[in-house]
Amino acid sequence: MITVQKTISLPIQEWRTYKAILSQAAKATLAAVPAQPDGDITVVLSNDNQIRALNHQFRGLDSPTDVLSFNLDEFNPRSGRKYLGDVIISLERAREQAASAAHSLEAELALLTVHGVLHLCGYDHEQPVEQEQMWALQKAILSSLGIHLSLPNQ
Secondary structure: OEEEEEOOOOOHHHHHHHHHHHHHHHHHHHHHOOOOOOEEEEEEEEOHHHHHHHHHHHHOOOOOOOEEEEEEEEEEOOOOEEEEEEEEEEHHHHHHHHHHHOOOHHHHHHHHHHHHHHHHOOOOOOOHHHHHHHHHHHHHHHHHOOOOOOOOOO
8 A cells, every 4th residue: 555645735736646646656666666565655745844854863964855765664463564664755855856857846756756665675776786777677667657757877
């Protein structure tokens, strides 16, 4: 199950659009990961102040970032399913990055969701080989959603 939440105020129609994008991108990512156990995640739409506080608390970096993933890898006794973790996205960062890359905010939100969920599934980009693998899968998932981005290092 994918749960999508917000910690910021948004007009209802705007929220519905973002919620649909985040949910669709998360589902597509989980479906695309080979041998991924059936699991639940939460995707949260936030802002720079909130994500900065989380980034400082958990990573020791006192600055906002675009997306954070918190891998919990727990069993949910109520649903009987694995709880993979949380993905937190800064809407402010997403807006800036979309404008900078000259693509839509919706495409940026999908990219950040895919990226965050891949981290929950064990993918990383610290080493060049890992990055190549993660970026290729990210690109394939976005393509399956009809999103074709030209991104640096991809």
